[in-house]
Amino acid sequence: MKIISLNVGRPRLVVRDGRPVSTGIFKKPVAGRVMLRTLNLDGDRQADLAVHGGPFKAAYAYPSEHYAFWREELDGAELPWGMFGENFTTEGLEEAAVNIGDRFRIGTAEVTVTGPRMPCYKLGLKFGREDIVKRFLASGRTGLYFSVRREGEVGAGDEIELVARDEHHVTVADIFRLYTRDEGDVEMLRRAVAVEALPESWRERFRRRLGEPPPAG
Numbered sequence: 001m002k003i004i005s006l007n008v009g010r011p012r013l014v015v016r017d018g019r020p021v022s023t024g025i026f027k028k029p030v031a032g033r034v035m036l037r038t039l040n041l042d043g044d045r046q047a048d049l050a051v052h053g054g055p056f057k058a059a060y061a062y063p064s065e066h067y068a069f070w071r072e073e074l075d076g077a078e079l080p081w082g083m084f085g086e087n088f089t090t091e092g093l094e095e096a097a098v099n100i101g102d103r104f105r106i107g108t109a110e111v112t113v114t115g116p117r118m119p120c121y122k123l124g125l126k127f128g129r130e131d132i133v134k135r136f137l138a139s140g141r142t143g144l145y146f147s148v149r150r151e152g153e154v155g156a157g158d159e160i161e162l163v164a165r166d167e168h169h170v171t172v173a174d175i176f177r178l179y180t181r182d183e184g185d186v187e188m189l190r191r192a193v194a195v196e197a198l199p200e201s202w203r204e205r206f207r208r209r210l211g212e213p214p215p216a217g
Helices: 066-073 122-127 134-140 171-180 188-191 200-210
Strands: 002-008 012-016 019-023 035-038 059-063 086-091 103-106 109-116 145-150 152-154 160-164
Touching: 012 122, 019 122, 066 134, 109 152, 109 171, 122 134, 171 188, 171 200
Parallel strands: 059 086
Antiparallel strands: 002 086, 012 019, 035 152, 059 145, 103 109, 103 160, 109 145
16 A cells, blocks of 8 residues: 555645635645645635535545546546645555554654545535536445554555554445445444544434434533
């Protein structure tokens, strides 16, 4: 597993329905080593911190393997690395094989997998087509978010080394499936709630599905 491309970008204004919208989804590949910090990469920022960024979404990874699917799906559209707003375009790191809570070493940094990406309308702004959000969700090709356990330098070509597997074995794909389709999978819902690396907003959603009260305190 490795990083194929390292991509960063700062928020810019684009027009939607005649109004300016700030978005950080426009990422460009960069060369050399970049510091990965608790909230983001140096040179990278998120525009709407209410739904993007934060410690559970410090960096976003998207598998390079998905690009072939999207080129066919979108009639041969040109899709440079970073097109999905990802910080890491990866090889060998796919949603069905990675657990929430898995820890990886990348360069001198260490990260933890925290969840799938649920896109907003800004993905449509990037692609110039509103149907991409629906297509993205239907594909299940979500990519995944990392939190940062240890800050460090990362760069294109770095190996993504597995440090530890989470014992609950709930994959990124499992969380997406629970969110979008299999609401009645009680056993998987219980396992998901037990994964400490999963953001509390996800765990609370799944507790409600199970009819469980929120944790005390």
